[in-house]
Amino acid sequence: MTEAHRRPLARIHIESRECSAQVLERLTGATYFPERLLGPAIVATVCRAGGHLLYVTAPPMADADEQLDYYLTLLTGGLDDADAGARQSARDRVRIVPLDDDSSRWLSEKVLDPANPQAASVRRALRAFVDDQRSAGADVRLSYFEPSEPLEQLARDLGVPGSQASSACIPLATKHAGRRILAAAGIPLPAGTDLCHDLAALAAEVAKLVRAGHRKVVLKLNSTAYGGGLGNALLALDEAVTSAPDDAVDKLVADALPHATLVDTKITWDDFVALMKDSGAIAEELLEGTPMLSPSFQGRLTGTGEAQAVSTHDQVFGASGQSYIGCTFPAHADYRAQIIDYGLRVGQVLLEHGVDRGDYGVDFLALRSGSGWRLLGCEVNLRATGTKHAFAMAAALLGAAPADDGRLLVEGTEYVYEASDGIMDLRYVGLRPAQLIRAVTDSPLAYDPVRRTGVVLHMMSPVVRYGKFGALCIGTDRAHAAALMRRLRELVDALAPGS
Incomplete structure (x- = not known):
């Protein structure tokens, strides 16, 4: 020590x-x-x-x-x-x-x-x-x-x-640099493009993806300033484009780009183009599958030349499929070990690039492939991620560190959780954190330090103005954690004004 x-x-x-x-x-x-x-x-x-x-x-x-x-x-x-x-x-x-x-x-x-x-x-x-x-x-x-x-x-x-990490390392977490780091770690990637700073270059790069057989792409601003998928735009190309002669594809793609669906509905395509001139943008094939999950790895660089695995999660996204709203812990057992291996490999590459300390995260896409899963690297985050507070609370309450296989165990019992930052309903506007606390602590949902299960609230202040708060639901299996989250929503629905 x-x-x-x-x-x-x-x-x-x-x-x-x-x-x-x-x-x-x-x-x-x-x-x-x-x-x-x-x-x-x-x-x-x-x-x-x-x-x-x-x-x-x-x-x-x-x-x-x-x-x-x-x-x-x-x-x-x-x-x-x-x-x-x-x-x-x-x-x-x-x-x-x-x-x-x-x-x-x-x-x-x-x-x-x-x-x-x-x-x-x-x-x-x-x-x-x-x-x-x-x-x-x-x-x-x-x-x-x-x-x-x-x-x-x-x-x-x-x-x-x-x-x-030092702020001088921030450029390593851009979308384009992240793809390079993932590739250097030997992690498969979705098909993607070079970095582009203007529409002509972007159209030419997307046209290459079309010629390779990809009909749907996601455009990503190459900036760490647009988290939560809000720097992304989705583009689906119809058969008229994908079946066109090679020499016509570039123009058809250029004509289609302004019709991309922006994840952030508050910005226009012209805004996206202006931002692209500064930060650049890349395009990637938009993968689809049933099921397709979005697991993530959270790691830490210790300051002594070591990369440590902290946690794994399956992320939950909003309607666009691009914006993070919650997670379940740990990631699916079928691919958790591979995520830990890949995440530690990324940590080693970051160390080789001079990043010597701090939180980092790696996002993946998991697609069902036969009886198993195909894992692809998605993004690298050189910071804490939206899963940090849930895991930090669970680990602190349980007094446990993750086992080598990524599970949280106390006296041989495994604990899992479901967490959300986006429990939101306009009916909740005007509720107070004190009301949420009393309702939960007076109910069977309250966290029980003996059983080590139950609901823990967080980020409660927004409920007053926005009708929004967060919660961590710790259970002994996924069905238990999901039931706690469902019952919490029912409890708050009944608490809401006018219910």
Whole structure:
């Protein structure tokens, strides 16, 4: 055990989702995304490790005191069963620092805003926390969601290590670079194109895919700023194009491109073309199959030259098939071992490219092939992913690390889960996090620390304005976890105004 791990823990969390501000404006409740890791941070750092936590949010959390008490008592079975003295001791070790700013700016920009007196107050609180904890001998670190120049500068100013890769490595996570990394790791890929910066080049590249027999393609902006599939467009080419003579295909494809279906309905084709001139775009064959799943691998580069497997999931996507809304853990047993192998290979390639630390993720497509599955690499993420908070909470609650085969086991019992960030209904608008908490904790769905199963809520603040919240449902098998999620929705449906 290293000296750092023997020291008391102190963690600062600024979980800024630093994609395009325009994208954040269009993702419902996205300004609350930094709240997603609050629960895991409280359970792991404060309740499990006895450490201190400073967590920054903007805008302020709704019903912050009730949310804090909820997370602090998950391991003890609820407020009524928790020892008051122990609960107060834990509460004293958590400080939630809010900024009254509900704009779609990055959280890091809000914290570092030189013109905002409240931001200056937050920075003083960060400085005082670091100084106090360091004087107490604590191991102080700054946790954030993805590589970021502003947060790296803040970490340097505070004199503490940051949690992610250097922002200089961000270009390795673009769509085109990701394909190269996957190929270097020996992972099969969908048919794809070179990087294009104008329509003529894109049409010529898509025409090559058509000549190779592909009728449907997905166009992807080559930028890390358009997560969740919002930088994608779907193009289906009719027989008039696919059966045309080779010398006519380029023009027919060029004529068809403006009719591509944009995943982000708030931008136009002209917007897509303008963005492509800056970032570039690629095209890939759009794979279809029944069934076709979208598993993912989450890994971590340790800072000591090692890539570690953290978790695997089968992702759940929205109606477009491009936007992430939830996941099930672990990934399907038939291909989980191969995903872990492929994910670790990608980690080794990243190490060879000079990425020395931080979270990373690899997305795949799994298509049924005879009695087995065909796995294809899809994208590489050089950051935490949307599955992180669910896994971090489950692992912290269970007090377990994944086995070599990717399962979470406690005393020989396997635990699985279903998680969603997108439990949403306009009927829920006006509900409060405190109402959700009371409804769940007073029901048989509440997480039971003895049985180690049940429902855990997260990202609750958006429910007030948007009717949206998230949940983790831990069960002993997939049917159990799915039943918990279904019953949670029924519970909240009955709670909604007018029900």
